[in-house]
Amino acid sequence: MCADTPDTTAPDYRDTVFLPETDFPMRAGLPQREPEWLDRWAKIGIYDRLREKAGRPSFVLHDGPPYANGHLHIGHALNKILKDFIVRSQQMLGKDSRYVPGWDCHGLPIEWKIEEQYRAKGLNKDEVDTVAFRQECRKFAEGWVDIQREEFKRLGVTGKWEKPYLTMDYHAESVIAQEFMKLLMNGTLYQGSKPVMWSPVEKTALAEAEVEYKDHTSHTIWVRFPVVSGAEGLADAKVVIWTTTPWTIPQNRAVAYGTGIAYGLYRVDTVEEKSTAVAGELLVLADALAEGVKTSAKIEGWTRLRDVATSEFEGAILAHPYRGAEGGNGEWDYDVPMLPGEHVTDDAGTGFVHTAPSHGEDDYVLGLKFKLPMTYNVMEDSAYRADLPIFGGQAVFDQNGKEGPANVSNIKQLAYAGALLAKGKVKHSYPHSWRSKAPVIFRNTPQWFAAIDAKIEDGQSSYGDTIRERALTSIRELVAFTPETGKNRLHSMIEARPDWVLSRQRAWGVPLTCYVKKGAKPTDADFLLRNEDVNARIAAAFEAEGADVWYVQGFKERMLDGIVDPAAYVQVMDVLDVWFDSGSTHAFVLRDREDGTPDGIADLYLEGTDQHRGWFHSSLLQACGTKGRAPYKGVLTHGFTLDEKGMKMSKSVGNTVAPQEVIDEYGADILRLWVALSDYTVDLRIGKEILKGVADSYRRLRNTLRFLLGNLAGFTEAERVAPADMPELEQWVLHRLAELDEEVRKGYAAYDFQAVFQKLFTFCTTDLSAVYFDIRKDALYCDTPDSLRRRACRTVLDLLFERLTTWTAPILAFTMEEVWLCRNPGEGSSVHLQDFPETPAAWRNDTLAAKWDGIRAARRVVTGALEVQRTAKVIGASLEAAPVVHVADTAILAALNSVDFANLCITSGIKVTAEAGPEGAFALADVPGISVVFDHAPGEKCQRCWQILPDVGSHKHAGTCQRCDEALG
Structure with missing residues (x-):
């Protein structure tokens, strides 16, 4: 041949x-293979090798510390994966992107776990040495740090895992104490006796950041306060208050009215059978709320006798509902003044507000203004003091957060005293402890506060003279928010918040490192010991021995000897709010570590939206008090994780998704991809x-x-x-x-x-x-x-x-x-x-791109026409076709003629023409001016490339087209 x-x-x-x-491989096998890459990254030390790239601009994402007390949930995974996206991408954008993971180690949740272990063994925590107890808390936290570290690493999160930061490290505890002592020295620290949110279950004060609001059903009562003097025109009348906290009635010290509210005097004429109202009695009510009271009290008919001017309330004295009560021992035989209050409205209730200065913020402010006495009837477990007449020992909530007898006992006593006009129940938003999930109460206790409106004399006034001013200026001028809505949210929170409650009556935490003078009052100038030498000794002791040393016998003497007389001072034994710990991380992580930042300011803080009232909030307040500005340049927030139906995840419901389960089935990359596919600014x-x-x-x-x-x-x-x-x-x-x-x-x-x-x-x-x-x-x-x-x-x-x-x-x-x-x-x-x-x-070639937009549009019409033929089984593959393409647009026509359009359409041939397409030609509505007429490709099928061409079979190599023949040589 x-x-x-x-x-x-x-x-x-x-x-x-x-x-x-x-x-x-097509099959990824991620659950099995990902650990191999983790080991490889650790072996070659990728994180540290990246630090060797010199001359790059710095980027630091500062880690908000998770709590070291349990396995990770899907929210943890979302948070850490988002952080990893940022750390890795910023590095690949040319930055020196550093990430030091950290843990929150102090506080109530860990302490509670150790107490549970004690209770299981029949031990009493209060009988255990404080240092020994704290050591058990430390060991518990260490165990969970190790577990969580491996779980975070399994997600593929890069960082300085071998050297994380822990709030219980000795250096961290020393710096937290030093940051606290800055407040001591700059005058923002004070002790006050005022109502704070108190957890009866955890027996400690709570800060705003530790409280969440959930629906709660409360008792609601309408109570008569008889007028006894000072208002002649109301001599036989009764002022009616409304409250959802019957347990606070024994602490009542005043009734407040609104100066801009219209009031009336109403005479009860007829009542329903089960009403506790009495025909003929006179009631003073806000006109706007009178009908609601009438319905609640089951009053059939009444007569509005006249207007009651608020001037009539000036100097009016009411009787406490329990005045003269049998068994009351004269406890409530004091006068109850009527006082004007700016907080009183006619939006709900009766237009009058029962005032217990020890159990509410507005009540407390009114009490300060009019020098009302504070009461101390409610103990740390929410039970009345044992010697309180009638109600002694009864609790508002029990140790499981369930309702105690205090409310019902008060309702019964009010009814017995003839003071109960009506009662009911109302479902409303009520504060609960973020951690125990139990309801909280407002309770008056001596606590330590950071005054956020006190003028600070520290020479750092470029952003304001108070913590609040500095925080608001930082939000407005220094911080970028993602999403932008976070700015207004945090700004409004800071704008309206009260002073920061710093003290907790617990054992596991950094103590409030201060001393008070024996016999001095909180208002005395020498009440607090302010001495830089003492502060330096404390800081050095904590650095060397940890905060446990505060509880060692003789520590006070060690710190004060040679400076002041130790016997003249009392050591404070409360611990700091753990939000102060995490709020101080900018100092011992960003400022003090070699991989931190020179100015102690992070490029970004990233957490869930709840941290506007948590870590973002406490870090902002803490830094504004000690360094004069926000510790971050940017704040990013993400939403919460929900199930597929948009419901909140709950173990009891069984709709939780555990990260480890997803990793075991799919691999961590699928979890990471879920995050990337989601809009993290809303709930996921x-x-x-x-x-x-x-x-x-x-x-x-x-x-x-x-x-x-x-x-x-x-x-x-x-x-x-x-x-x-x-x-x-x-x-x-x-x-x-x-x-x-x-x-x-x-x-x-x-x-x-x-x-x-x-x-x-x-x-x-x-x-x-x-x-x-x-x-x-x-x-x-x-x-x-x-x-x-x-x-x-x-x-x-x-x-x-x-x-x-x-x-x-x-x-x-x-x-x-x-x-x-x-x-x-x-x-x-x-x-x-x-x-x-x-x-x-x-x-970049925008002209070429525009041309190819036209070519691709025409190609879509061709592939659409071929799909019709394939579906009809006229052809099996596009290479069997040689369609005719009718193009009206001259620019697209020229573009198609300048390229091998048959090759682009994966057909064996194609004809492009300016002629109008015939009736019935295939077209797409969104590609006007282009239509396609199908035709079979003439020739034989090339046995190598499968194109159908006329020249197949005419070359040296059997069954090939010219191109394939040449390729075969």
């Missing part, structure tokens, strides 16, 4: 095409069906990456083609990369991970898989290795690889490492050591 004679035997050409070659939903959808998106992306790797096998620099020499299709892909480079960088800089991933995912699935890869499979598989088209395509695939792996690495940390190592297998190699590659501006 001569060389030019076609071989008609048509051999199998499968071994002659360049099919993809890769070890990158998660569940089985959602995770299945996330896993499907992951598989589609993995397919794209596998195609890249398979078709880059053996790629060398010798193949590389300069962009200017590439075909237009490759130049269009480079243009898209230039666009994406800008969008990805902008998205990561704005912490908009959802936008980043959506753009990358859409690019991979729409631009690459559905268009570019689909078109170029033919060239990659069948062109000769030295063909420009194939070389240009492989060059673009190489550029795609470098960008897609790095751009996606902050999100899919494990998978992109796997992809990267397929082509860069060196021992110390890692995608996480790379920066986002610089993308030449010259790749």
Whole structure:
């Protein structure tokens, strides 16, 4: 057979095409493989190697410390993964992005756990040595830090894990004490006796940040206070108050009225059978609320006798409802004055407010103004003092947070005394302890406060002279909020908040390191010992021995000897609010560590929206009191996690999603991808069906990456083609990369991970898989290795690889490492050591992009027409077609004629014409002026590339087209 004679035997050409070659598996096997990459990262020390990159601008995300007392929940995972997205992306944007994880170790939850262990053993905590008890708390926290550290690392979170910060480290405890002593020295610390939110279950005061509001059903009562003197026109009348806290009636010291409210005198005429109202009695009520009282008191008819001017209340004295009560021993035989109160409204109730200065903020303010006596009837467990007549020992709430007998006992006593006009129940928002979930009460106790409106003399007044002024200025001028709504939320909280309650009556925490003079009053100038030498001794002792040393016998003498007489001072034994601990982290982490910041200010704080009243709030107040401004430049907040139906997760309901369960089934990268696919600025939903959808998106992306790797096998620099020499299709892909480079960088800089991933995912699935890869499979598989088209395509695939792996690495940390190592297998190699590659501006070609928008639109019409034929089983593959494309737009027509449109449409032939399409030609409504008429491709099927062409069978190699014949040589 001569060389030019076609071989008609048509051999199998499968071994002659360049099919993809890769070890990158379709099945990820993430649950099994991710731990291998974690071990690898630890072995090569990626985090520390990144610190060796000199001359980069600093970026520090300061970790809000989780509490060391349990396994991670899905909210923890969301929080830490978001932080990791930021740390990794900022590093790859060219920063020195540092992240030191930390833990909150002091406080009630841990102390409560140890007390539970004691109770189980029949031990009494109060009989245990304080230092021994604190050591058990420390050991408990250490155990959970180790557990949580491994759980966080399993999520793929990078950071200085071998050297985290703990609020119970000796240095941390020393600095927390020093920060507290700055308040001692600058005059913002004071002791006050005022009502604070108090947890009867935990037996301690709570700060605003430790309180959450939940629905609660309370008793509600309407109570008569008889007028006894000072208001002649009301001599026989009774002023009616309304309250939802019957237990506070024994503490009543006044009744407040509103000076701008219209009042009336009402005579009861007739009543219903079960009414406690009495025909003929006279009641004083706000006119706007009278009808509501009438209904509640089951009054059938009454007569409004006259207006009652508020001037009539001036100097009026009422009798306490329990005045002269049998068994009262004269406890309540005092006068109850009527007083004007700005807080009184006619929105609800009766227009009169029962005032117990020891049990409410407004009541307390009114009491201060009119020098009302404070009462101390309610003990730390919410029980009345044992010697209180009638009610002694009865509690408002029991130790499980359930209602005690105090409310009902008061209602019964009021009824017995003839003072109860009506009663009922109301469901309303009520404060609960954030930790025990039990209701709280307002209770008057001596506590230590930071005065947020006191003028501070510390020379740091550029943002204001008080803590509040500095905080509000920081929010307005110094801090960027993501989302922006956080600014107004935090601003309004700071604007309206009371002084900060710093003290807790517990054992596990940093003590309030101060001494008070024996016999002195809190208002005396020498009440608190303010001495820098004493402070320095305390700080040094804590640095060397930890805060436990405060509780060691003789410590006071050690600190005060030679400076002042130790016998003249009393050591304060309360501990600091744990929010002060975490609020001080800017000092012992940002300021003091070598991987911190010179000014002790973080680039970003990131936590859930609840931390506007928590860590963001306490850090802001603490830093404004001690360093004069906010400790952060930016604040980012995320929503809460809900189940698939949008319901709050609850173990009792059984709708929780544990991070470890997701990792065991899918791998951590699926959890990370769930975060990236979600809008974190609102509440996020998660569940089985959602995770299945996330896993499907992951598989589609993995397919794209596998195609890249398979078709880059053996790629060398010798193949590389300069962009200017590439075909237009490759130049269009480079243009898209230039666009994406800008969008990805902008998205990561704005912490908009959802936008980043959506753009990358859409690019991979729409631009690459559905268009570019689909078109170029033919060239990659069948062109000769030295063909420009194939070389240009492989060059673009190489550029795609470098960008897609790095751009996606902050999100899919494990998978992109796997992809990267397929082509860069060196021992110390890692995608996480790379920066986002610089993308030449010259790749951007808007004119070319506009042209290809038209080409792609026309291609959509062609593929739509072919799909109709495929569905009808007229053809099995697009290569069986050679359609006619009718194009009315001259620009698009010219564009189609300038390219191999058949190749772009993956057809064996195509005809483009300016002639109008015939009746019935296929068209798409959103692509006007283009229609397609189907026709079969003439010729035979090439046995190598499967195109149907007229010349197949006329070449040396049997059953091949000209291109394949040449490729075979």
